[in-house]
Amino acid sequence: MAPAPNAATPAGRPADEELSRRILDVGLDLLHEHGYAALRVEHVAKAAGCGKAAIYRRHADKAALVAAIVLAHAEIGECPDTGSAREDLLEHALQNQRNQEGKGVAAGRAMSAILEPEVFALVWDSLFLVRRRHGERILDRAITRGELPSDVDPDVILDALSGLTLLRHAIEGVRVEPRQYLALIDALLTSPPRLLHASEGTD
Amino acid sequence: MAPAPNAATPAGRPADEELSRRILDVGLDLLHEHGYAALRVEHVAKAAGCGKAAIYRRHADKAALVAAIVLAHAEIGECPDTGSAREDLLEHALQNQRNQEGKGVAAGRAMSAILEPEVFALVWDSLFLVRRRHGERILDRAITRGELPSDVDPDVILDALSGLTLLRHAIEGVRVEPRQYLALIDALLTSPPRLLHASEGTD
């Protein structure tokens, strides 16, 4: 009889889960230090205390390794729902910031790795698309509550807010203060961008 | 006598300026196609119809080559001065967009090259810092004209505007419509972000 085709224990020496974790952890550090192009898989192995084979047994190639590093440390977070669009958007922006400041997955040099085409394709859905859905849900609820007009342009609000963080952290390397997020959010909520802008039509 | 120590003609066969240009032109195309890590110097040489030596005679290494490619094609543009902050900021944003859409130096895959640490150090001043100064001048003039309060926070306005373009083009690959820029600009001019936010102080 086949020896227990149970997926729980596939027989043989089990993979060292602690090592799997260590690879992703030291990988993030080295990614911050060197960026994508200068990152050496062998250095990751050395720092994790293993051979290259252990890494390639877990990840198809360097791009997949880096994508796994990014996804393992990305803080997607829950979609905020405080009952106030202002507070929801602030929390949403702060979640973004947490991923891009300090040792975040999108901080400084690590951002170049995410934009590398082969890595980008692997992290796009899980990283950007999910967070985008959160933002859209926040705006939908705000419309339902009457905090925003129904023809508000979500692209401008969400991308200006996320773009502010992206530019400040990835390019300028400077932190955004919570009061600066609030200043932008208040401006956007006070005169909300519309899909059909008010200045059009009578021009 | 020393043979004319004139810097204009250093004697010997002069460098082929047309080739210098061709290297930078085909380099931009290949950068768009492959990104930084997958860009091969030898392919640039092949596409430009020359040997690798001709490239390395002009540029110290791959990073310097890519930096030169980016700087050669960057459209810095003049600082807009229309007399209206709204129009100045729109033109400022459109200048940014021109560098990031289509075959712009910061479009799509080319952005990963700019963020690569070694390249970034070479293009930072000439690319980002100069354009940032333009934005600050626009806001200063707007304050002088009374269009904005004197304690306006330039970081929020300029970085939200540039960040919108950066996120949409580099990450999402979608163009920003002029009306969307205007919607954001109008929101920022209507309730301008202050260095000391209104909600503070009485808290």
Add this chain to the structure above:
DNA sequence: AACATACGGAACGGGCCGTTTCGTAAGTGT
């Protein structure tokens, strides 16, 4: 004509990616 420099082509050393092989370690079921 003598000289100086750029040119394309080819070859080279060094480094990294990704694979493979080896002997060993750590789990399974009988």
Add this chain to the structure above:
DNA sequence: ACACTTACGAAACGGCCCGTTCCGTATGTT
């Protein structure tokens, strides 16, 4: 206790690319 299965570290390998150096030739100045 035993065979079996799989993961492990170490090392070697082929292939590709970076960056340099050589060559013979082309193109300019004096």
